[in-house]
Amino acid sequence: MTINENILCSKSHEYVYEKDGSYYIGLTDFAIEQLGDIVFVELPEINSEYTKGEIFGTVESVKAASELYMPVSGKVIEINEQLIEKPELLNEEPFEEMWLIKIESENYKEDSSDLIEYNKYKEEVE
DSSP states (O other), X not given: OOOOTTOXXXXXXXXXXXXXXXXXXXXXXXXXXXXXXXXXXXXXXTTOEEOTTOEEEEEEESSOEEEEEOSXXXXXXXXXXXXXXXXXXXXXXXXXXXXXXXXXXXXXXXHGGGOXXXXXXXXXXX
16 A cells, blocks of 8 residues: 555544645545445535535445545545545555545645644554
8 A cells, every 4th residue: 555655644534645736635544444345435516615624525334424524624626536436446545546535725734733644643543
């Protein structure tokens, strides 16, 4: 599994990382393992704006449904279309290619101050 070294994680198990001036948000591998086989993903409309902590979507598995919370405020500029048709792809690779949404964020620095680095996150959840 490829893990971007700049990934920050929230206590609600979403991650965010910056790439080429945009911010990619997804669900951590730990959360996906806990959910089990993903069968449905609901993502927001492009141009939707969310503040940190707001619900932006839902992931459903054979075990449970889980709401998705914004780790940082921003405007949705792209959604990962392939997850709408094949949500099970999340089970294979939650990071590099299987992000959920891509956003623009003007408050990233402030909003990300309470997020934790991926390695520390993994230590906490194990």
